[in-house]
Amino acid sequence: MMTGLDATAGPLISFLDGDDAWHPDFIECHVRAHLSHTRIAAMSSSDEVVIDTAGKLLAGGHPVFHLNDPRSMPKMSGYLHVDTEADPTLLFIDRGTVGWFWSTTSGMMFRRAPLEIMRPSDPDEIKICADGYMARAAHMIGGTVRIGRALGSYRLHGGNGWADGRILGTGVGLGRMSPDTEIAIRRALANRWCEVAPGLEHLISRHSMRRTLVDLIGLSAAFALLEKNSDAGFLLKDWATPQRKLQTRLIGLLPPKLRPRRFRDIV
CATH class of the missing domain: 3.90.550.10 (Spore Coat Polysaccharide Biosynthesis Protein SpsA; Chain A)
Known part of the structure; x- marks a missing residue:
């Protein structure tokens, strides 16, 4: 594209x-x-x-x-x-x-x-x-x-990334993106978002950009991103308080289905 x-x-x-x-x-x-x-x-x-x-x-x-x-x-x-x-x-x-x-x-x-x-x-x-x-x-x-x-x-055919070639009925999708592809897309988006965020602050508030990022990848993944990507500090440094990190870590000990939705990592 x-x-x-x-x-x-x-x-x-x-x-x-x-x-x-x-x-x-x-x-x-x-x-x-x-x-x-x-x-x-x-x-x-x-x-x-x-x-x-x-x-x-x-x-x-x-x-x-x-x-x-x-x-x-x-x-x-x-x-x-x-x-x-x-x-x-x-x-x-x-x-x-x-x-x-x-x-x-x-x-x-x-x-x-x-x-x-x-x-x-x-x-x-x-x-x-x-x-x-x-x-x-x-x-x-x-x-x-x-x-x-x-x-x-x-x-509709069987050789694309979404569909399996069948129409099954109401309430049934054509297929799902593979988990590996979904994760790769969200990671690429997160990295690019962190890279361009300083240049967008005059258009979109830092708080709003931060919320978009965390909603995109999940809380634990946001902490991991901060450690791996130096560009992430612009959005996440002030957000990553010790209290929030401890809360995220403790909730992460729960089985995924028992965690509040915002604590379920997507990448």
């Missing part, structure tokens, strides 16, 4: 997977969402219909997009904003929230600046599922606008 970014010059950019297709109004609808006069987001994501290898329709919407609708997530209401004035299909999600709120690579459009800021220091760290890095990276800086319309076709 970085190669594609470097090959373009526009302020908005989308990546089309070779197996997928955009509907005729994809670009228009995404650009309109980015130019909304009510709110601004770093990236947009729209729904997709699902087709098989022969192009036959399998589903009228992408299960991942609908399973991860933030309106169904607890404690999210304060971070969501519907554009009731201009387009009620647009749902803006504030930056600083953690989760998977999107469809797939071919259903996304990014503002260039957030991608330039958060481009991984070592692109080889993210060899597959690059959208898992880029979507989170853009969202960390400027949030997301979800477009509640299917504007493309996602081709």
